Amino acid sequence: MEYSRRQLNNIKANLFEQGYLDDQFHQIEELQDDASPNFLQEVVTLFFRDTTRLIDTTEQALKKSPQDFRRLDSIMHQFKGSSSSIGALRVKNECSIFRDHCNQGNIEGCLKSFQKVKKELAILRQKLEAYFKLLNQSESVAVKKADR
Amino acid sequence: MATEQKMHILVVDDNIIDRLIIERTLKVSSFEVTTVDSVMKALEFLNSTKTPRVDLIVTDYCMPEMNGYDFLKYVKKSEHLKEIPVVIISSDDEPNHNNRLIEEGAIDFLLKPLKRSEIYKQCDSSCSSSGDKTI
Numbered sequence: 001m002e003y004s005r006r007q008l009n010n011i012k013a014n015l016f017e018q019g020y021l022d023d024q025f026h027q028i029e030e031l032q033d034d035a036s037p038n039f040l041q042e043v044v045t046l047f048f049r050d051t052t053r054l055i056d057t058t059e060q061a062l063k064k065s066p067q068d069f070r071r072l073d074s075i076m077h078q079f080k081g082s083s084s085s086i087g088a089l090r091v092k093n094e095c096s097i098f099r100d101h102c103n104q105g106n107i108e109g110c111l112k113s114f115q116k117v118k119k120e121l122a123i124l125r126q127k128l129e130a131y132f133k134l135l136n137q138s139e140s141v142a143v144k145k146a147d148r
Numbered sequence: 149m150a151t152e153q154k155m156h157i158l159v160v161d162d163n164i165i166d167r168l169i170i171e172r173t174l175k176v177s178s179f180e181v182t183t184v185d186s187v188m189k190a191l192e193f194l195n196s197t198k199t200p201r202v203d204l205i206v207t208d209y210c211m212p213e214m215n216g217y218d219f220l221k222y223v224k225k226s227e228h229l230k231e232i233p234v235v236i237i238s239s240d241d242e243p244n245h246n247n248r249l250i251e252e253g254a255i256d257f258l259l260k261p262l263k264r265s266e267i268y269k270q271c272d273s274s275c276s277s278s279g280d281k282t283i
Contacts, residue, residue: 024261027261027263027264028169030264031169031172031173031176033176036172039172042168043165043168043169046164046165046168047165050164050165077210077239077240078163080239081163081166081239081260082163082165082166084239084260084261085163085165085166085169085260085261086165087261
């Protein structure tokens with residue numbers, strides 16, 4: 001199915017309305033030009049690669065006993081920072097909650113919160129991968145039409 | 149006639165995503181940008197005789213090994229670096245930290261994620277101070 005620009009914009013608008021993304025996503029999109037037409041997708045890809053690493057690091061840190069809440073907070077500070085930088089609003093908010101639990105020394109809270117961080121990240125990844133797949137397909141069709 | 153040089157900005161941030169975004173933000177406005185992922189690499193770069201003049205340093209506050217505050221203090225104590233304006237960036241807003249940074253000589257503290265207008269404003273004002281660079 002060929003997606004029009006309007007349909008793609010609607011899909012993207014829904015991601016904002018449902019709170020998955022904030023304006024920072026637009027800010028990065030606006031940095032694209034003819035020289036770097038896929039900058040947004042490159043940054044998003046890098047984000048998911050980086051957060052996969054941070055997930056692994058957090059899981060290792062959570063297994064330690066006694067808990068090192070400073071270390072956990074430090075990892076989640078990076079996680080929150082990256083999320084904020086690409087406009088991943090829900091992920092960022094869950095990271096903040098995790099850090100609050102770290103400050104309170106509440107390991108149960110950290111564990112529950114971490115599950116939510118992972119869940120929000122997985123949902124966002126699924127939605128953005130679908131969006132970029134459609135965007136790339138749509139652009140590919142547009143190029144072929146222009147070549148005729 | 150002297151050729152006008154682009155303003156050269158050194159960006160120091162251990163977060164790869166932030167480095168990429170800040171670099172792109174500056175490059176689309178024709179600044180010359182060097183990015184490094186640690187203060188140690190920044191100091192190596194700044195102290196190298198081969199390094200071109202740096203007109204502005206934008207550094208993250210929270211970094212492993214040496215943080216932005218200690219980096220700022222080093223720069224401001226160094227005879228050959230102290231005139232370079234330094235902007236600190238961070239994802240945490242702590243007014244006590246911010247005041248301490250300004251007292252130590254930072255020209256501004258910006259909260260991440262950075263808005264393009266904020267970075268341009270800093271570059272504009274640093275460029276006006278130096279007087280001989282193009283934006």
